[in-house]
Each structure stands twice: as C-alpha cells, then as structure tokens.
Amino acid sequence: MxxxxxxxxxxxxxxxxxxxxxxxxxxxxxNTSPGSSTSLSVGVNSEDHTKGAENPKVTIVEYSDFQCPGCAGSYPMLKQLVEAFPNDVSFTYRHYPLLQLHANAELAGQASESAGLQGKFWDMHDVIFNTQTQWSGLEDPTEFFTTLAESIGLDTEQFATDLTSNEVKKRVAKNLTEATSMRLPGTPSFFLNGSLIEHPGSYAGFKSLIDAELAR
Structure with missing residues (x-):
C-alpha cells in the first residue's frame, strides 16, 4: 500500500x-434518564387539572399521552393512590402527546380540555382512557369523542366548538412545550414532589415512594 x-x-x-x-x-x-435530577419546570398552579388533597404533603405530576398504552395502564393505579391517601396526596395531569407516534393523542388531549371547560375534565379523562382501544386506530376520532362527551352529560354543540378552538389547543401545546423543554424520556413521566422519578411499575412500588415522602 x-x-x-x-x-x-x-x-x-x-x-x-x-x-x-x-x-x-x-x-x-x-434523552433524560428516569431517576435523574430533573426537576419540574412549572409548579402546580390554578391552570392545572389537579385532584386529591387540598394541602398535599405529596404531589404527583404526570406528563401523559392519552393514546399511550402504558399511560392507560397507569391510570387505574394513580386513581387508586389518590383514593388511598385522600388527605396527603394530590395528582396533576399534564399533556405530553407523542405526535410522531400517536396520531390521535393531541385531539384526545383537546377533547379532555374541551370537557374541562364544562367542568368535567376528569370524567372525560377517565372515559378516554377506558375506551383507548376503540378510538386509537380511527382515522378521525372526532365523532367518537363527541359521543363520549354526550355520555358524560356535556353540551355536545359547545364541546364541538371548543374541541378545535385556539384556547383548547394552547392548553395542550403549553404542556407539550414544558415536557419538551425538560427533555422527558417518554410517557408516562412522573414527578414526585417536584423531582422526576423512574416509573415504580406497580401500585405497591408507587405507594412505597409516597410512604417514604410522608415519613420525611
């Protein structure tokens, strides 16, 4: 050579x-590895959808995607945790639609926000997750979400108007921007008292983390 x-x-x-x-x-x-030192960039505020204790000792904030199977799997566990700690734990839901993976996630988020304008965010949150397998593969789930709106007693005309309104779109986009700026690893991503945690994987695992926070 x-x-x-x-x-x-x-x-x-x-x-x-x-x-x-x-x-x-x-x-x-x-990518940010779960369990790193990432802190919640925006604290829980009046614009959030939060349920549970009014003066919580432990706050759980989830960045979630309504079309994410893992998020749907975590939803019953989170509901159970809030019920188990009614005086100590609050739960806040924030949107993190993975747009490149889940074509209907953004509209699902908008559907929940549209319901929220009529005071029924959590009702819509629950039925969207409960019916995930029915709407996730639809080319356009608008009609399906409107049927869900009717099933929980919403004014469907108002719901349809709000669904694609700028106000509703901005609510979802705001959370998405937060999640992106923190470089969250995916969905669901959980913050416990403001710190990003690795998904505990089970009710018992999550409960042990809460117990540890309460014992501090």
Whole structure:
C-alpha cells in the first residue's frame, strides 16, 4: 500500500469515527434518564387539572399521552393512590402527546380540555382512557369523542366548538412545550414532589415512594 493510500485510509477512518459519534450524540443527547435530577419546570398552579388533597404533603405530576398504552395502564393505579391517601396526596395531569407516534393523542388531549371547560375534565379523562382501544386506530376520532362527551352529560354543540378552538389547543401545546423543554424520556413521566422519578411499575412500588415522602 502506498503512503498516499495509507493517508487516505487513516483520514477515512477518522471521518467515519466522527460521523458515528455525531449520530450517537443525536440519538442519545436529547434523552433524560428516569431517576435523574430533573426537576419540574412549572409548579402546580390554578391552570392545572389537579385532584386529591387540598394541602398535599405529596404531589404527583404526570406528563401523559392519552393514546399511550402504558399511560392507560397507569391510570387505574394513580386513581387508586389518590383514593388511598385522600388527605396527603394530590395528582396533576399534564399533556405530553407523542405526535410522531400517536396520531390521535393531541385531539384526545383537546377533547379532555374541551370537557374541562364544562367542568368535567376528569370524567372525560377517565372515559378516554377506558375506551383507548376503540378510538386509537380511527382515522378521525372526532365523532367518537363527541359521543363520549354526550355520555358524560356535556353540551355536545359547545364541546364541538371548543374541541378545535385556539384556547383548547394552547392548553395542550403549553404542556407539550414544558415536557419538551425538560427533555422527558417518554410517557408516562412522573414527578414526585417536584423531582422526576423512574416509573415504580406497580401500585405497591408507587405507594412505597409516597410512604417514604410522608415519613420525611
């Protein structure tokens, strides 16, 4: 092999190494590992949908996607936790629709916010999760969400008007911007008393974390 060929081979290897490094940084540079020191960027406020204790010792904030199967699986557990600690725990739901993965997640979030304008956010939150498998594959779930709105006693004409209104879209977009700015690892993402935690995986696991916070 000539000297010039060796030089070309060397530089080719260096360039290839740089390309691989750039690709790896692009893949992993925007991820935050669960259980890291990430703190909640926006504290719980009057614009949030929060239920549970009025003066909680433990706050749970979830960034969630209505079309995410894992989020639907976590929903009964969270409901049970709030019921188990009525005087100590509050739960706040925030939107984090994974737009590239779940085509209907954003509209589902808007449906819940539209219901919220009529005072029934949590009713819609529950029925959307309970029927996830029925609407997630629809090309356009608008009619389905309107049927859900009727089933929980909403004014469906008002619901339809609000569903695609700027006010409702901004509510969902605001939460999405927060989640993106914190580089959350995915859905569901949980904050316990303001700190990002790894998903406990079970009711017992989550309860033990709450018990530990209450014992502080």
């Amino acid at each position: 000539t000297k010039s060929n060796k030089s070309l081979l060397l530089w080719g290897s260096v360039i290839l190494g740089i390309i691989v490094l750039v690709v790896l940084l692009a893949m992993f540079g925007n």
